[in-house]
Amino acid sequence: MKQTTKTPLVEMRDISISFGGIKAVDHVSIDLHPGEVVGLLGHNGAGKSTLIKCLSGAYKADSGEIYINGERAEINNPRDARHYNIETIYQTLALADNLDAASNLFLGRELTTTTGFVNDARMEAETRKIMGRLNPNFRKFKDPVKALSGGQRQSVAIARAVYFNAKILIMDEPTAALGPQETQMVAELIQELKAQGLGIFLIEHDIHSVMHLCDRASVMKNGEMVGTVNVDEVTDEDILGMIILGKKPEGVAS
Amino acid sequence: MTQPNTATSTSSADARTGLVKRFLRATEIDTRLMGMIGALLAIWLGFHFYGVIFNGYGAFLTPRNLWNLSVQTSSIGIMATGMVLVIVTRHIDLSVGSILGFCAVIMGMMQVYVLPQMIGLGHPALWVLAVICGLVLGTLVGAFQGWLIAYRTIPAFIVTLGGLLVWRGVAYLVARGETISPLDSTFALLGGGPYGSVGATGSWIVGILGCAGVVFMLLNGRSQRRKFMFPQRPVWAELFLGALGCGAVLGSVVLVNSYPWPIGIVRAYAAKNNITIPEGGLFISHGFAIPVLILVTVGIAMTILMTRTRFGRYVFAIGGNPEAAELAGINTRWMTVKIFALMGFLTGLSSVVASARLNSATNALGTLDELYVIAAAVIGGTSLAGGVGTIYGAILGALVMQSLQTGMVLIGFDAAIQQIVVGSVLVIAVYLDILYRSKSK
Known part of the structure; x- marks a missing residue:
């Protein structure tokens, strides 16, 4: 992917949050540009959902800053997040x-x-x-x-x-409960929303969908960011290696 | 059923159930509501004919008893509408009986000791100030308990269990164990009685307004559905619902108007207004009692609140999934404070009705009311698991509870058996409800 010089839509800098002494997210930075899909991968408990919940307002980070369109954003609760046009599809769906x-x-x-x-x-x-x-x-x-x-x-x-009219969309395993046909429908929807200029964070376990849908992929392990890669420049084995070994493949720029 | 039965004889049973189903679908009548009304009628008929058979006189289905029943239901019914919100959001309020007693004592003190000194005995604004005082007090106590629950995360069960003891104790301290009476004469009208009723003409006006409301709701529903091109009810179903609604309203007007003032009150009234009582007595109707009108008003207002406002929608959302409600941007803590404040307000209102009816206030007023209020809400279909409940159900539940008690008094059951029956009915009612829900799934 081309290296954009424009200000990112979302920039989360140095985010940390811990629960009862366990660092769920440990000094993680991540960014997202308009019209871009960033995949977030990692084992269960790697801290993906927790990181993203700091953006959606469900959690408040212990430290770190969030910038929306280059401006410092205070997101203390889900209402604040909605105010910044951040919409979230939670893993649990969060339906009444x-x-x-x-x-x-x-x-x-x-x-x-x-x-x-x-x-x-x-x-x-x-x-x-x-x-x-x-x-x-x-x-x-x-x-x-x-x-x-x-x-x-x-x-x-x-x-x-x-x-x-979300500008920033967070999807936490949106296809986990879906059959093949519905999964395809979600994939098409992601492409369509991307074309409309939304920025999308996609938490996903299936590496093939990540390779297919995402522009960049960020891998987390034990609350830390392993690295971010451009999907075009790596193979699925590379990403799998990052998830399992927690090491970034050599010779790959982000 | 007005539909002609065209089914052939071989499948008449099938056709009949089909017809009932079609009828229910077309009218969109809640089968649960029908079940509750059926149970209520069964209780009424049961007590009446028990009286006819064993005591030689059926006292239950008389205008006098039903009128009294309506007044006795008011206090519990008003609180039960608020308890629906509390239980729907997965909380409980055990303190309403004590808060009722506390508010009553304070209002009594205001009327008997404080306000007469400030503005003079019998001042026309005295009752208004006393009522406002009770409502504000109830609201503040409720809001405070709600704050402890929401922002200090103490379970509602504990906060209100504490409240049950605390407010009863405070009421005792304030009243010093005395009975405070008599209350302001205008205030006492809010509790019902011959003077605290709106009379025949007033009841007809209420009835006509009620019918107008029924017709307006049906027409408005139709126009809304037309606007968004949703399927309409068949016209016959609309007409049936309209007739049913208006019939119920006008029937109750006829009922309350056929209960005359007692002869002593009529004599006193005639003497006071220089009316000569004609031969055969003077028939002055009670009409709707004021507390009943308060209950109906509260019921309508609370139904609108729960079904037509954001507040009500959020109450149900919190009950269905508190986490989802929070993630949807609902300030669930502040909602909890508001819900308990509303419960407190309604308890204050109920306290007005209860103390006005007795024309006195004691620190024991409302003892055990919390249990009847919770039972009314639960019998009315409010799920303790949260998320489900209706206002009309709670009011019907209060009516069921009160009918049982009144009926047992009329046929001469003693207090111990009354408790056994009420307790058993509560458990059975909830069990039937669970069965109903698991079937309808």
């Missing part, structure tokens, strides 16, 4: 199981009527619109999301992240 798709999609950002009441009809209509694009087979608009299949739930979570 007892509410229907529309209520989940608009949770925290409900559409209201002029009198200030929630406008359920309009929210459902909007949900039908976006689901028609993302998952045309989706029909269960009236049911609580606990009645939905894994793939349907995933599509609700994805719809929520995409609907609100």
Whole structure:
């Protein structure tokens, strides 16, 4: 990938966070440019999700800074993150199981009527619109999301992240619960969003999807950043080596 | 059912269930609600005919008893609507009975000792100030407990268990164990009684407003669905729902209007207003009691709050998945404070009704109310696992609880058996609810 001189969309500098004396993330820096997909890899417990949660506002970093478009950003909670147009698809999906798709999609950002009441009809209509694009087979608009299949739930979570004009999208294993066809759909969506100029952090275990979808790949191990590589310049064995050995292959620039 | 049954004789049973299903789908009536109303009717009929058979007189299904039942339900019902929010968000409030007693004592002190000295006995604003005082106090106590729960992360069970003891003790200290009475005469009207009711004409006005509300809701629902091109209910279903709603409202008006003032009150009233009582007595209707109207108003307001506002949506979201609610940008801690403050406000309101009804305040007022309130909410379908509950369910639950108690008093069960029955019904009701939910999944 070409070395951009433009200011990155997101820059996380020297982020550290620990839980009960265990350093979950240890002085990690990472950046993301508009129209770029950065894959984040590593073993379970390597600190990928924790790092990303500092950006989405779920955790607050013990030290380190976050810059959005070159400006210092204070992200203390998920509301702050949304304010910076950061949207997240969590591994757990973070859906309220007892509410229907529309209520989940608009949770925290409900559409209201002029009198200030929630406008359920309009929210459902909007949900039908976006689901028609993302998952045309989706029909269960009236049911609580606990009645939905894994793939349907995933599509609700994805719809929520995409609907609100995100500039920065964090996807934590977005295809973990999906079948091949739905996985393909997510891949196409990522390409489409990338073309629209979004920056995407993609946490993913499947190296082939990373090679296929990402521009750069960052590998973490035991809370530390092993390194970041341009996907074009490495093989999947190189990345696998980084994950397992925790060493950056020689002769590869980032 | 007004639909003609065209099924052939061979499959008539199948066709009938199909018809019931179609009917339920078309009218979108909640089967759970139907079950609760069915249970309520069964309790009412059971007590009535038990009386007819064993005591020679059915006292339950009389205007007098049903009117009294409505008044007795008010205090628990008002609090139960708030308890729904508390339980839906996976908390519990054990302190409402004590807070009720505490608010009642303070309001009593205000009316009897403090305000008369400040603004004079019988001042028209006296009752207003006393009520405001009680509502503010309840809200503050609730908010404080909510703060301990949300920002100091002490479990709600512990905070409110402490509150159960603390506020009862404070009430005792303030009242010094005395009964504070009589309360302001206008204040006492808020508790019901012949003067604390709106009379025949007032009840008809309330009834007509109620019917207008039913019609407006149905029309508004239709126009919303048309606007977004969602499937409509069939017209016959809309008409059925309208008739059912208006029928229930007007039926209750007829009921409360057919309960006359007792003869002594009529005599006193006639003497005071120089009316000569005609032969055969003067029939003055009670009409809706004021506490019942307060309960209905609270029920409507809380239903709107829970189903039509962001606040209500967040309550359900927190109950369904607290972590997801937080990640969706909802300030769950502040929500908890607000929910407990609202519970406190409603407890204050309930305290007004309860103390006004007795025309006195004691530190024992509301003892064990927390258990009846929780039971009402749970019988009404509020899930202790969180995320599920309705306001109308809680009010119906309060009515069920009160019906059981009243019924057992009427047929002469003693207190020990009453407790056994109420306790058993609570457990059975929740078990039936669990069965219902696991089937409907």
